[in-house]
Amino acid sequence: MVRFHFSRKQLCIPYAVFLTLFVIIPMLLILLYAFTGEDAEGNLFFSFSNFFNFFSSTSKLQTLGVSLTIAFITTFFSLIIAYPVAYILARSGWKRTYVLLMLFIVPMWLNFVLRITALRELLNIIGFLGNYDYVNTVIGMVYDFLPFMILPLYNSLQKMDNSLLEAANDLGAGPVHTFLHVTLPLSMPGILSGVTMVFMPSMTNYVVSETLGNSNITILGKMIEEYFSTYDDMHMGSLISIILLVIIFITMLVSGGFKQNADESSARGANLW
Numbered sequence: 499m500v501r502f503h504f505s506r507k508q509l510c511i512p513y514a515v516f517l518t519l520f521v522i523i524p525m526l527l528i529l530l531y532a533f534t535g536e537d538a539e540g541n542l543f544f545s546f547s548n549f550f551n552f553f554s555s556t557s558k559l560q561t562l563g564v565s566l567t568i569a570f571i572t573t574f575f576s577l578i579i580a581y582p583v584a585y586i587l588a589r590s591g592w593k594r595t596y597v598l599l600m601l602f603i604v605p606m607w608l609n610f611v612l613r614i615t616a617l618r619e620l621l622n623i624i625g626f627l628g629n630y631d632y633v634n635t636v637i638g639m640v641y642d643f644l645p646f647m648i649l650p651l652y653n654s655l656q657k658m659d660n661s662l663l664e665a666a667n668d669l670g671a672g673p674v675h676t677f678l679h680v681t682l683p684l685s686m687p688g689i690l691s692g693v694t695m696v697f698m699p700s701m702t703n704y705v706v707s708e709t710l711g712n713s714n715i716t717i718l719g720k721m722i723e724e725y726f727s728t729y730d731d732m733h734m735g736s737l738i739s740i741i742l743l744v745i746i747f748i749t750m751l752v753s754g755g756f757k758q759n760a761d762e763s764s765a766r767g768a769n770l771w
Contacts, residue, residue, distance in 0.1 A: 529740065530542070531737075532548060532739070532740045533548070533737075535547055535548070536733065548734050548736075552741070558738075562741075564715065564716070564717060565701040565702075568632070568635060568636060569700040572636055572639040573696045575640050576640050576647040577647060577689065577696075579644060579647075580644060580651055581651055584651035584655055585655055587648075588652050602644070602648055603645055611705070613641075613642070614642070617637070617641055618709055621634050627712070631710070631711040632715065634710035634711060635711045635715055638706040638709070638710040639706055642703065642706060643696045646696055647692035649692075650687075650691035652688075654684070654685045654689075655681075658681065658685070663680060694749060697749060701718050701719065702717065702718055702722075702742065704716075704719040704720035718738060718741075722738050722739055725738065
């Protein structure tokens, strides 16, 4: 009789299969199409033409600039709005703070298209729709990603040691000085996490720009969709995807995401990432 010996390592098999089929293989295909061309007979050949075409095209560079600008503005206003909200929720001492926190999370349970359509109707009533395409797009982005900025900030501020604030007050530091030299540095992990979670999706969420910007604004996400579906050019679409992946990598590198993950891994011992 053959006995089956179960090992915890075998639990990794489904995850390995999933990552191989839906992450590794698609990434390899994107890399393949990004750095290849296609002749008249449909044969692939290695080429950097897609790369040169992208960075020599004024319209594509303009789309990249618009995407970065919208992402920066969205991230800035999300942080400006989210920080006071997260600070009040985390430091107020209210017994039922979680109720107020849920008010920011509950809208995320609704269908995304339904929320954006409702916002479109509101902007139409105000008179913004059709007149301020970029403003409407930023409003929609902030509205959509604000909870992703509030939650990490709330977690960082909630875990802050009150004794540090008390020590600052005992040493004669005023509220502004205490905030700038104690509260703000201690909440920096939440800020970096929130910025990362808002900045990158803002560059690709073309549903917001299409719905609220009356299809007058093209961002990288829309450009990728057009090259894959409308123009049937998987080579250029794959290259833009690679450029977006490089931007994500640079953002993680600048924000210290890799170092933060490494510190958490060493602190917790064995970790999957």
